[in-house]
Amino acid sequence: MTKDNKLQVEAIKNGSVIDHIPAHSGIKVLRLFQLHQTQNRVTIGLNLPSSVQGLKDLIKIENVFIDEELANQLALLAPNATVNRIEDYEVTKKLTLSLPQKVNRVFQCPNSNCITHSEPVDTSFAVIAKNDSIKLKCKYCEKAFSRESVAERR
Ligand code: CTP
Ligand code: ZN
Structure with missing residues (x-):
C-alpha cells in the first residue's frame, strides 16, 4: 500500500x-x-x-x-x-488514463447561443488534442473551446 x-x-x-x-x-x-x-x-x-x-x-x-x-x-x-x-x-x-474521443452529457457548452441551452439534448463534444493543448468541439454549434474554459463552467 x-x-x-x-x-x-x-x-x-x-x-x-x-x-x-x-x-x-x-x-x-x-x-x-x-x-x-x-x-x-x-x-x-x-x-x-x-x-x-x-x-x-x-x-x-x-x-x-x-x-x-x-x-x-x-x-x-x-x-x-x-x-x-x-x-x-x-x-x-x-x-x-488516456483521453477519450468524445465526452457526452458532462460539460455544458460555453456558447450561450448553442441549441443545447434551449433544447433538451445531451451535450456532446469531440476531444481534439493538438500540440499539448486540448480542445473540445461542440457537436451542435461546432465551436471549439479550450479544455479549461469548458471544464471550469460548472
Ligand atoms: N487502496 C484502498 N483500499 C485498498 C487497497 C488500496 O483504498 N484495499 C488505495 C490506496 O490507498 C491507494 C490506491 O488504492 O490510494 C492504490 O493502491 P496501491 O496501488 O497499493 O498504491 P500505490 O502503489 O501507491 O499506487 P500508485 O503507484 O498508483 O501511486
Ligand atoms: Zn455548442
Missing part, C-alpha cells in the same frame, strides 16, 4: 479508488461525473500529501467498478489520475 496516504483515508474492501487527482479538482470530478449519486459509501481525501505531486485529491467509491470508458472521461479533468479496482482489499487492476 502507498506511502502517500497510508492511514489518511481508510482502505476499502471492494470498489474503485481514483487516485492522484490534482489537488482542488476532486470536488469537481465528483460533481461533474455525479460520483456521489449512489447509495454506496464514498470517501474523499483532499489536499493529501503526495510524493509525486505535492498535494493530491482522492476519491474512493465502495462496490462500484469504474469502467475504462468512464475512467478515460476523467482524464479531461485529471489526466494523471489512476483508477484502481479493489477486490477483497487487493488492487486487481490499475488503469492509467
